[in-house]
Amino acid sequence: MYKELICSSLYGSSFKIYVYRQRTCSAREGLVAPPVLFIYPWIEQIEAAASNKGTRPVSLIMETPTPKSISICSKTLNDFSSDVKALWATPIRTLETVPEPIDFYREFVSLSKPVLIRDAFPKTSLDDIISAMGDEEVRLNVDVTPDGHGDCIRVLNGERVFVMPETREMSLIDLRDGLRQQQKRRRNDDTLHEKDEHGLRAFHNEEDDRDRQGYSQRLEDSLHSSVVEDDEVFYYSRQNDCLRNELQPFLNRNLFPQFIPFANDAFNDEPEAVNVWIGNEKSVSSMHKDHYENIFCVAHGEKVFTICPPSDSLFLTESTFPSGVFEKGKRDVGYNWKISRDENNCSGQKVRWIESNVECMLQHDDTSAQNDNPRTHEKHYPFLKYANPYRVHVKAGDMLYLPPLWYHQVTSTCETVAVNYWYPMRFDSPQWCYFNMLQQLNNRS
Numbered sequence: 001m002y003k004e005l006i007c008s009s010l011y012g013s014s015f016k017i018y019v020y021r022q023r024t025c026s027a028r029e030g031l032v033a034p035p036v037l038f039i040y041p042w043i044e045q046i047e048a049a050a051s052n053k054g055t056r057p058v059s060l061i062m063e064t065p066t067p068k069s070i071s072i073c074s075k076t077l078n079d080f081s082s083d084v085k086a087l088w089a090t091p092i093r094t095l096e097t098v099p100e101p102i103d104f105y106r107e108f109v110s111l112s113k114p115v116l117i118r119d120a121f122p123k124t125s126l127d128d129i130i131s132a133m134g135d136e137e138v139r140l141n142v143d144v145t146p147d148g149h150g151d152c153i154r155v156l157n158g159e160r161v162f163v164m165p166e167t168r169e170m171s172l173i174d175l176r177d178g179l180r181q182q183q184k185r186r187r188n189d190d191t192l193h194e195k196d197e198h199g200l201r202a203f204h205n206e207e208d209d210r211d212r213q214g215y216s217q218r219l220e221d222s223l224h225s226s227v228v229e230d231d232e233v234f235y236y237s238r239q240n241d242c243l244r245n246e247l248q249p250f251l252n253r254n255l256f257p258q259f260i261p262f263a264n265d266a267f268n269d270e271p272e273a274v275n276v277w278i279g280n281e282k283s284v285s286s287m288h289k290d291h292y293e294n295i296f297c298v299a300h301g302e303k304v305f306t307i308c309p310p311s312d313s314l315f316l317t318e319s320t321f322p323s324g325v326f327e328k329g330k331r332d333v334g335y336n337w338k339i340s341r342d343e344n345n346c347s348g349q350k351v352r353w354i355e356s357n358v359e360c361m362l363q364h365d366d367t368s369a370q371n372d373n374p375r376t377h378e379k380h381y382p383f384l385k386y387a388n389p390y391r392v393h394v395k396a397g398d399m400l401y402l403p404p405l406w407y408h409q410v411t412s413t414c415e416t417v418a419v420n421y422w423y424p425m426r427f428d429s430p431q432w433c434y435f436n437m438l439q440q441l442n443n444r445s
């Protein structure tokens with residue numbers, strides 16, 4: 001297949017790139033002509049693709065990315081990244097008391113700056129919730145995955161797919177028991193999930209892979225386990241206003257506030273959704289952004305947020321992917337995990353998501369336990385070095401204000417209960433217009 005890109009250069013030159021490949025590779029399909037700023041690293045990527053097995057050589061016919069334009073390009077990116085670091089994505093402030101709405105609005109909301117507020121939310125553990133519920137049974141829909149990574153990009157038979165968790169209905173007590181059983185078990189994720197050359201989690205359908213070491217033992221273990229099987233991770237992570245729906249009994253017993261008063265005043269609105277998150281150190285939410293003002297509150301345990309400003313959209317390698325859903329086989333067919341293409345997504349619409357792992361830039365940090373090799377990652381994601389990741393620990397009683405469009409990846413260090421209040425984001429702002437433009441510039445797939 002021939003693809004031709006003709007880009008008008010900012011400096012008056014034009015580029016033509018002809019790419020011939022025998023096999024199509026989804027992530028490089030449908031390249032959209034970007035401004036000249038982004039041509040040079042792409043050439044490196046295309047050359048790297050050419051040397052991959054199964055890919056025919058790539059021919060490049062190129063007119064002048066002059067040394068001058070290349071150095072202007074990397075200087076521009078460097079300057080942009082340094083400005084963001086110095087002026088906007090600065091270390092976040094911590095407040096010891098709940099702010100006045102007007103101060104919160106002036107100092108944080110209007111500047112799109114996150115802030116951590118200490119001792120601002122009631123502390124409530126899972127055991128507290130269960131004992132407050134007494135005899136009333138609460139049933140909830142829990143996300144289940146083989147490794148705790150819900151909503152993330154996986155490599156399936158060489159293709160990158162956005163995979164969502166399986167949803168399973170269970171009682172609150174089963175969720176608690178399952179989380180605690182998981183904590184007791186020592187599992188080695190890497191026997192099931194290796195990283196591919198991009199550092200993405202490569203998934204093997206166990207059906208095709210039954211002879212893997214340890215499979216029979218896991219199957220044996222799972223036959224004897226009552227709540228959670230050895231190759232399952234539970235994470236209650238509904239994002240559908242669950243506190244006001246399936247967890248309404250929590251509100252009836254005043255376990256959590258229905259809204260955050262200073263935020264209602266500052267945003268001049270009610271929360272659009274209130275979500276509860278119950279998981280443990282296996283639970284991971286991969287890097288993404290939301291179109292909401294987010295007041296994230298930890299009631300028990302600790303969350304670790306890795307956040308990046310919206311301007312990092314250019315650097316995090318956001319692309320679009322086909323979607324799929326995890327499905328666990330039934331007991332009689334050997335419990336194997338599969339990924340099925342998402343049937344609800346009939347339109348074939350792709351999901352926009354981040355594939356690079358910014359955590360590997362923070363590896364020196366104590367809490368990071370990544371297998372990614374930063375060098376390999378840098379090769380595949382040449383812009384990642386310009387990103388401005390920052391890590392925030394949100395402990396029991398803390399509240400994190402995360403403005404709309406800020407990227408975040410979230411883990412827990414232990415059994416954790418959290419509630420977040422999503423307030424409507426304003427789209428009639430320069431912030432949204434600029435962000436949207438950045439996303440379009442970065443439209444690589």
Ligand SMILES: O=C(O)CCC(=O)C(=O)O
Nearest residue numbers: 277284285290296410420
């Ligand atoms: O706690 C998590 O795992 C994710 C939280 C999140 O993504 C959010 O509040 O938007």
